[in-house]
């Protein structure tokens with residue numbers, strides 16, 4: 001019996017590329033251990049930083065006898081990639097490297113990731129499996145509006161789509177008018193971009209009087225590279241009629257396609273035959289049992305150019321215990337709506353922009369365009385949320401606007417327990433994104 005006959009997906013026949021998704025658990029664990037051992041050996045032999053750290057702990061590659069022994073290994077962090085810039089973590093000779101990608105940091109030099117032909121293949125397979133899981137097939141026309149280039153979004157989805165046999169339209173980011181024109185004229189059925197860029201496309205389309213449900217053929221949206229909420233998903237689906245899928249990935253681990261949600265939407269399946277997930281307590285660094293929330297850590301199991309051992313992603317989530325109704329044996333993580341890096345500390349309270357987004361979008365007539373400004377007056381942190389509302393609402397009388405402001409403020413306060421100043425603005429007045437959006441201005445940093 002072929003492996004994919006285990007499949008019980010909703011109404012999408014299982015694509016052959018999805019076969020490994022249904023691998024029996026014992027077989028999966030054995031494969032993971034085998035690959036982990038090979039990766040640890042490769043890194044120990046080729047990467048001086050990791051070898052030194054393992055030696056300091058008295059750990060040798062042969063000590064990895066079970067998957068649990070992964071806890072013996074040192075962690076890797078983004079700062080290691082910076083310190084070892086550009087190629088200190090290389091574990092393959094340069095003649096085997098076929099492509100570089102970079103991830104920009106907020107300060108200083110970017111981090112560089114080197115991919116062998118094998119790494120590109122592993123990444124493409126994972127992205128193909130994600131797209132197949134979302135329900136895309138070779139008959140789909142996939143518009144890739146992620147940026148092409150050093151960023152992994154564009155090329156990642158491009159090769160994933162081509163691998164699946166889709167007709168790929170590589171628009172990259174920007175030039176929104178042309179994006180909408182091609183989307184309509186070619187009858188594009190799937191789009192891949194950041195959620196904020198898709199909002200921008202919707203916004204510009206509506207301005208032109210486009211009825212997305214009637215005039216476009218969009219069935220699938222593949223969104224990732226920035227945190228977004230369930231409320232945002234619902235809004236995008238309601239306006240356009242497409243099904244919004246969550247794709248997760250990061251350049252350090254390969255790019256988009258590390259995990260994605262299946263039709264049951266009960267978390268994101270990690271393609272853990274390639275990328276081994278752990279969740280740790282970010283303070284004690286101890287591994288947490290499945291079900292407990294903490295920081296997500298990944299080990300690449302079969303990458304060879306720059307393998308990552310226990311890479312700390314700074315993303316907060318948990319591994320969802322139990323099996324999914326879809327029959328996939330790949331474990332699931334809860335959707336990542338918070339990155340430690342995005343966390344704001346306001347009056348001593350930890351606040352994530354996604355929490356504010358959830359509060360905003362729970363109110364009718366609020367548009368999904370907002371900007372958060374944090375400042376300090378005297379010793380007190382202040383929080384202002386600027387948000388667009390519909391033109392009709394904006395033209396309401398002062399009393400109605402005041403009532404709306406109060407409702408929004410209360411909705412946010414219920415979630416984060418902080419009283420925010422709400423500024424309502426007209427549609428199309430806040431900055432839009434051509435890639436990843438910047439939703440927060442923290443003026444305290446300049447003081």
Ligand SMILES: [Zn+2]
Nearest residue numbers: 262264324326
């Ligand atoms: Zn599932």
